[in-house]
Amino acid sequence: MTSDKRTAPKGILGFPVAPYTTDGQLDEAALATNIGFLIEEGLSSIFIACGSGEFHALNADEYERMVKVAVEVADGQVPVYTGVGGNISHAVDLVQRSEQLGADGYLVLPPYLIEGEQQGLYEYYQAIIEESNLNAILYQRGNAILKRPTLERLVDAYPQIVGLKDGYGDMELNLELVHSLGDRLNWLNGMPFAEITMEAYAGIGFNSYSSAISNYIPHISRLFYHALQEGDKQTLHDIYTDVLLPINRIRKARKGYAVALIKAGMDIMGLPVNNSVRPPVVSVEAEHYRQLEGVLTSALQKYPREIQPSQS
Template structure:
């Protein structure tokens, strides 16, 4: 399973009564795939994995699989305590996903050997290819990353720490054992801000939350980065992505809430976020709408 292009992390729409809205999710995913997504990662971080019941995770995955109809790979999340993550893995496979994004266990800080054990136990519950997400309490050494990458079902590693020196050591160690086929992903919030730096250490793939609400901007940035169009990259970083990050950092949880609000601003009312997150204030919504307009203007220019 090889990924190319912009990776789409859809939001999870909720109906007015708070339930999962499968019809809106299908519309959201279909529009993203039609726009040119290289892969769909459903019910992951941007999709409020932390707030979904297991059956909602399974239903959302099934919607994504049916909507994409094999046009692009579909991965869904699993994580938390090992027994829960194994249950997630079974559900995601049953729903027809092509792979699994394995999030780290919560609350505890594990030794390196414990992280390997966690991945071994979860991957034993599924035949699906697995991408491991390094973030939070799961901080891998280069040696541990190489050991996890060597597990039969692990095909990728996504970084959510942003420690470039650590990540560079990991890339070198894994490549030495697994070669160029193993895939690395930049998984930081608003990953475009760090995409140029990650490319410098051999990590070209990244998750784009912006693609969920402004695929025109996300695709233009991705093309400009690949083509070496520094003028457009700089224009978008300075005029859109940088101010978006400043707004994002004003309230914890806005890395998700702003994305969901952006989808609604662009015409698909996907509802608000679930607790413990909060929806953006009217002032912040106005700033977000202005930023989207600014980004679209920069692309058009």
């Protein structure tokens, strides 16, 4: 799907999980179901083997298998982006594998642990991006926070850079970046549980977000996004109160639930994934699982899957 026209996915972005069998192996059939579900539910893109897909815990063979499944299931319907990162040689290797396997682009995750100066971050991204003509999206998070001059240098030098995903939350910096680079980039909200902060991000020009809950209640994420676009404050308030904030309280109960709670939600909704993750992430505890089950039961009563955003 890569073309001369450089653009990044917009709207609600799909981030599949890494499903495992009962003996801890990658479950390709469950992954294909997860990806197919996201595409059928209208998500604009698939970001495979990223944070929700437990990038940190995958070996090279599992990574390739996940990308292959994503490209095969997407079959050109939506763009497929991969997660790359870590040390430079590892990131470059994953970019090359992604290109060979037919991905449309990649999301550059932060380098491992080390905090670099802005010049060091520039050179890190430079070394990765120069290895491929695939679209690249940079991820502001942890130890990889680009300031305006550094981001401008990178965008000026590399037309492959089509977007910036923010998972850091510095709104003063985000305002500066959006107003300085404007539509030269697409702006993606990548905060943990992005719906929670999307109302604020939309106000400064971010038009896309990664949706964890779309893995199990995508129709509610669509209702939310439509209300956001239409300025429907009452619907936004109701969805925040009934669904988003209660789930977010559970998510914050344990470290790693940003990943584990997705699988628990999918399990509750009858999708073929069990409530298992790889260390250091821990599975959702029984009490928190029951709490999520209660939230979803109530949410589906008020927002049944048949409800679609009203057209205006």
